[in-house]
Amino acid sequence: MTYIITEPCIATKDASCVDVCPVDCIYEGEDQFYIHPEECIDCGACVPECPVEAIFPDDEVPEQYDAFTEKNYTHFDVPFPG
DSSP, X not given: OOEEEOTHHHHHOOTHHHHHOTTOOEEEOSSSEEEOTTTOOOOOTTGGGOTTOOEEETTSOXXXXXXXXXXXXXXXXXXXXX
């Protein structure tokens, strides 16, 4: 499992999640932050730090943000498991 950063990040792009990640697996993209699915250790430290509640476990992403799961994997050229 990994965590996915969704649409609310685009408008805010707050780096609080980056600061708390113990394995530095959150990277800044052009429009938002992304969590590397092969580096994430599933600790969840980033979730409570997000001021716009944009981060979800990949199996709990709300339906309206489904496209962000694939977008996250594509950003890192990692095969999308879905």
